[in-house]
Amino acid sequence: MAYASKIYISIFTTATIIQEVMEIISLKSVIALLLLLSVICFGFCTAIDTMTSTRFIEDPETLVSNGSAFKLGFFSLADSTNRYVGIWYSTPSLSTVIWVANRDKPLNDSSGLVTISEDGNLLVMNGQKEIFWSSNVSTAAPNSSAQLLDSGNLVLRDNSGRITWESIQHPSHSFLPKMKISTNTHTGEKVVLTSWKSPSDPSIGSFSLGMNPLNIPQAFVWNGSHPYWRSGPWNGQIFIGMPDMNSVYLNGFQVVDDKEGSVYATFTMLNSSILLYYVLTPQGTLAETYREYEKEEWRVYWRSNKSECDVYGTCGAFGICNSGNSPICCCLRGYKPKYTEEWSRGNWTSGCVRKTPLQCERTNSSGQQGKIDGFFRLTTVKVPDYADWSLAHEDGCGEECLKNCSCIAYSYYSGIGCMSWSGSLIDLQKFTKGGADLYIRLAHSELDKKRDMKVIISVTIVIGTIAIAICTYFLWRWIGRHAVKEKSKEILPSDRGDAYQNYDMNMLGDNVNRVKLEELPLLDFEKLVAATNNFHEANKLGQGGFGPVYRGNLPGGQEIAVKRLSRASAQGQEEFMNEMIVISKIQHRNLVRLLGFCIEGDEKLLIYEYMPNKSLDVFLFDPLKRESLDWRRRFSIIEGIGRGLLYLHRDSRLRIIHRDLKASNILLDEDLNAKISDFGMARIFGSNQDQANTKRVVGTYGYMSPEYAMGGQFSEKSDVFSFGVLLLEIVSGRRNTSFQYDDQDLSLLGYAWTLWCEHNIQELIDGAIADACFQEEISRCIHVGLLCVQESAKDRPSISTVLSMLSSEIAHLPPPKQPPFLEKQIAIDTESSQPRQNESSSNQVTVTIIQGR
Structure with a gap:
C-alpha cells in the first residue's frame, strides 16, 4: 500500500512537472509564433518594390515602386477572366496599363505567380509551375533581383548590380519618359511599340511604331510590313511633317544618333508634376495622353491620324x-x-x-x-x-x-x-x-505661260513698295524724334513728383532715341497664341508679379519664353515699357535676351530666349535637384551673376540698376549658365549719377538693401546687397525669406553672422557641396557675401571689387560689419497716410509699390 502510494505520488509529480513544462513551451511557442506571423505580415503587408528568388509575388499581390508611382501585378480586362502580368499607374483613377508581360499567353485562373528562376530569369507561371512568360536572357545570372522603378521600368539585375534586362527595352503599346524607340542600322535590332489587338485584348496587334534612320530619321507606324503613318524628316528639333509638333512635343523630345549605328527617339518631362505618355492604339493612331493639371483623369491632347490624309x-x-x-x-x-x-x-x-x-x-x-x-x-x-x-x-x-x-x-x-x-x-x-x-x-x-509678265509686275511692285517704305520710315523717324520726349512722360518709368522724374525727362528720352526701340521685333499675337498652344496650362513655366510665363515654339522651330502681362497684375504699362527699353539693346552672355514684344488690345507680351532649366531657385531650394549643383557649378553661377551685374553697372552704354535681383530672376540655360532676367523694375542712371531717391520702392523682401527698403535710396550698392544675399543662399542652399533655425527668429543673414562671430562658418555650407577640397574657396565666398550685405552702402564693395575678391585677385579681405535684418522681416512699416497698393510676404512675389519713409 505504501509502495503504491509512492508510485501514485511519483506519477502525480511527474505529470505536474510535464504540465508545467508544456505550459512554458506552449507560452514560448505562442510568442515565437506571434513574432513569426508579425514578420511574415510585415514582409507581405508592407509595399515592396523588389523581387528575389526567395521573395516572389502571387496573384493578387503587387510590387509598388519606391515613390508609389507604378504597380506591377496581375490584372484582368473587362468581360474577360484572363489574367495578365503588367505595370500600371498606381493612382486608382489613373490606373492605366502601360506594359504587359504575357500579352500573348494569358493565365486562365488566379493561381499565377511572378518569380525569378534559378538561372536568374524573370518568370510568369501558373499553379502547376507551367511557364507562361520569361525574360529569356542568356546573360542572366543566379541570385538576380528585379526592381520596379518610379519611371515605370522593371529592371533585372545580377548580384553585382549590372542590369541584364529591363522592360523599357521590350515595350508594349506605351511610350514613357526616358524610354527609347530605336533602330540599329548595324545589327538590325529594333525597339518598337506594338499595338493591342483591341481595348480588351492586349495581345500583339497589327500596328507597330518605330524609327526609320535611313538618310534622314523619321518615325513610322507600320500596319504589318506596310507604312501606315509617317512623321516626316527630323530637323534637329521637330519632325517637319507634324505641323502640331511645336505645341505637342514640349518636354525635351529628341532624336539621337549615338554614332554606334543606333538611332533612337526619347523624351523627358521638365515638369515632373505632369503625367504624360504616348500610346499606340489598336487602330494604329499614336495618341499623346496626359493628366490635366490638378485633375485625376487622362485626356488625349494630340493624335497622329486626324484625317484620311x-x-x-x-x-x-x-x-x-x-x-x-x-x-x-x-x-x-x-x-x-x-x-x-x-x-x-x-x-x-x-x-x-x-x-x-x-x-x-x-x-x-x-x-x-x-x-x-x-x-x-x-x-x-x-x-x-x-x-x-x-x-x-x-x-x-x-x-x-x-x-x-x-x-x-x-x-x-x-x-x-x-x-x-x-x-x-x-x-x-x-x-x-x-x-x-x-x-x-x-x-x-x-x-506658267504668264510667268515672265508676272516677274516683271512683281519686280515693279517690290521696287515701288520699297521706295514707299523708305520714305515712310524716314518720315516716321522725323516725327518720332519730336514726339518721343512727350510720349516718355506718359509711358516711361518715373517716380512721379520726385527728383528722379526730372532725370527721366532730361536724360532718359535721349537714351530711348539711342536704344532704337523700333528695331525690336513686333510679333503678331496670333503667332504667339499658336506658339504656346493658346497659352495652354501644360506650357506654363511659372508665375511672377508681371504675370504668367509660357514656353512656345515659333514656326521655324525656335524655342521661346513668352511673358504675358496679367490684367490683375499691379505691374502695368510702365514696367512693360521699362523692360523693353532697358534690355532691347543690351547684350551679354549673362543677361537673358529679349527677342521681341507684342501689344494688341489689352494684351502685352514680352518674348525671350527660352531657358530649359528655368530659374536658379528651382534647383537651389529643391532637396533633390540641388544635389546636381556641385560647387564648381555653383561658383560658375556666382561668377556669371557677377559678370552680368558688372556689365549693367559699368560696361553697358546705359548704366542700369536692376533693383529686383533674386534667385527666381536668375535663369539657367541648358549648361546651367546664369542669366539675369526681369528688368521691369530696373532704372537707368546718367553717366554722372551715383544714387537716386524714390517714393516708389520696388523689389522683394529679403533682397532689398536697408537704405532702399526704408528710405527709398538706391544705387549700384543696392544690387550688391542683393548679390550678397544670393551668394549666401547659393552657398547654404537655403532661402533667406523662409529660413528656419531651431526656434530662433533669425534670418539667413542673422544666422550667417552668428556663425561668423562664433568662428563656425562651416555650419552654413550646404551638405551637398561640403567637400574639403573647396572649403577655402567656399569660406571666401561666404566672407565676400557678408561684405556685400553690410548695413551701410559705403561699406559694401562695388561689383568689380567683388569679382576680384572672388577670383582671389584681392588676397586679403577686410572683416565684415554686422548686416541688417538679423531677424526675419515680416513687414515694412510705413509712415505715409497713403495706403499700400501691393504687399508681399514671400520670395516669389515682387513688391511693386510701397510708400517709403
Whole structure:
C-alpha cells in the first residue's frame, strides 16, 4: 500500500512537472509564433518594390515602386477572366496599363505567380509551375533581383548590380519618359511599340511604331510590313511633317544618333508634376495622353491620324492630299491621274503620271534639247518619303537637282539641309501651317505661260513698295524724334513728383532715341497664341508679379519664353515699357535676351530666349535637384551673376540698376549658365549719377538693401546687397525669406553672422557641396557675401571689387560689419497716410509699390 502510494505520488509529480513544462513551451511557442506571423505580415503587408528568388509575388499581390508611382501585378480586362502580368499607374483613377508581360499567353485562373528562376530569369507561371512568360536572357545570372522603378521600368539585375534586362527595352503599346524607340542600322535590332489587338485584348496587334534612320530619321507606324503613318524628316528639333509638333512635343523630345549605328527617339518631362505618355492604339493612331493639371483623369491632347490624309500614301505617287478640299486628292502640277476612271470613283492609290517629258527625256528620245526645265514651288507641305540628302547649300540645292537628270524634286530645310527625290513622290500632304517648301521639276512648257509678265509686275511692285517704305520710315523717324520726349512722360518709368522724374525727362528720352526701340521685333499675337498652344496650362513655366510665363515654339522651330502681362497684375504699362527699353539693346552672355514684344488690345507680351532649366531657385531650394549643383557649378553661377551685374553697372552704354535681383530672376540655360532676367523694375542712371531717391520702392523682401527698403535710396550698392544675399543662399542652399533655425527668429543673414562671430562658418555650407577640397574657396565666398550685405552702402564693395575678391585677385579681405535684418522681416512699416497698393510676404512675389519713409 505504501509502495503504491509512492508510485501514485511519483506519477502525480511527474505529470505536474510535464504540465508545467508544456505550459512554458506552449507560452514560448505562442510568442515565437506571434513574432513569426508579425514578420511574415510585415514582409507581405508592407509595399515592396523588389523581387528575389526567395521573395516572389502571387496573384493578387503587387510590387509598388519606391515613390508609389507604378504597380506591377496581375490584372484582368473587362468581360474577360484572363489574367495578365503588367505595370500600371498606381493612382486608382489613373490606373492605366502601360506594359504587359504575357500579352500573348494569358493565365486562365488566379493561381499565377511572378518569380525569378534559378538561372536568374524573370518568370510568369501558373499553379502547376507551367511557364507562361520569361525574360529569356542568356546573360542572366543566379541570385538576380528585379526592381520596379518610379519611371515605370522593371529592371533585372545580377548580384553585382549590372542590369541584364529591363522592360523599357521590350515595350508594349506605351511610350514613357526616358524610354527609347530605336533602330540599329548595324545589327538590325529594333525597339518598337506594338499595338493591342483591341481595348480588351492586349495581345500583339497589327500596328507597330518605330524609327526609320535611313538618310534622314523619321518615325513610322507600320500596319504589318506596310507604312501606315509617317512623321516626316527630323530637323534637329521637330519632325517637319507634324505641323502640331511645336505645341505637342514640349518636354525635351529628341532624336539621337549615338554614332554606334543606333538611332533612337526619347523624351523627358521638365515638369515632373505632369503625367504624360504616348500610346499606340489598336487602330494604329499614336495618341499623346496626359493628366490635366490638378485633375485625376487622362485626356488625349494630340493624335497622329486626324484625317484620311494622315494615312500613308492616300493619294498615290505624285498625288497630294489636302483634307480641306473635296475631293481630298489631286495630282501635282504637270501630272495627271494614271487611271482616270479609278480617280473618278475616289480610288486615288493608283497615283498620277507626268504629262510632258522633262528635258533629259526629250534629249534622249529625239536628240533635241529644247528649253531648260524649271521648278514649281509648293509651300507648307509634308515632303515626300525616300528623300536623298546632300551637302549642297541652300542656293546650290536647286542647281544640283537641275544638273541631275534623275532628280525630280528638291527641298531645303534649316537643320536638315538639301533633300532631293529621284523616284516616285509618295505621301505628300498640304498643310495650313508648318511643313516645308517643295520644288517640283517640270518641263518648260508646263510652267506658267504668264510667268515672265508676272516677274516683271512683281519686280515693279517690290521696287515701288520699297521706295514707299523708305520714305515712310524716314518720315516716321522725323516725327518720332519730336514726339518721343512727350510720349516718355506718359509711358516711361518715373517716380512721379520726385527728383528722379526730372532725370527721366532730361536724360532718359535721349537714351530711348539711342536704344532704337523700333528695331525690336513686333510679333503678331496670333503667332504667339499658336506658339504656346493658346497659352495652354501644360506650357506654363511659372508665375511672377508681371504675370504668367509660357514656353512656345515659333514656326521655324525656335524655342521661346513668352511673358504675358496679367490684367490683375499691379505691374502695368510702365514696367512693360521699362523692360523693353532697358534690355532691347543690351547684350551679354549673362543677361537673358529679349527677342521681341507684342501689344494688341489689352494684351502685352514680352518674348525671350527660352531657358530649359528655368530659374536658379528651382534647383537651389529643391532637396533633390540641388544635389546636381556641385560647387564648381555653383561658383560658375556666382561668377556669371557677377559678370552680368558688372556689365549693367559699368560696361553697358546705359548704366542700369536692376533693383529686383533674386534667385527666381536668375535663369539657367541648358549648361546651367546664369542669366539675369526681369528688368521691369530696373532704372537707368546718367553717366554722372551715383544714387537716386524714390517714393516708389520696388523689389522683394529679403533682397532689398536697408537704405532702399526704408528710405527709398538706391544705387549700384543696392544690387550688391542683393548679390550678397544670393551668394549666401547659393552657398547654404537655403532661402533667406523662409529660413528656419531651431526656434530662433533669425534670418539667413542673422544666422550667417552668428556663425561668423562664433568662428563656425562651416555650419552654413550646404551638405551637398561640403567637400574639403573647396572649403577655402567656399569660406571666401561666404566672407565676400557678408561684405556685400553690410548695413551701410559705403561699406559694401562695388561689383568689380567683388569679382576680384572672388577670383582671389584681392588676397586679403577686410572683416565684415554686422548686416541688417538679423531677424526675419515680416513687414515694412510705413509712415505715409497713403495706403499700400501691393504687399508681399514671400520670395516669389515682387513688391511693386510701397510708400517709403
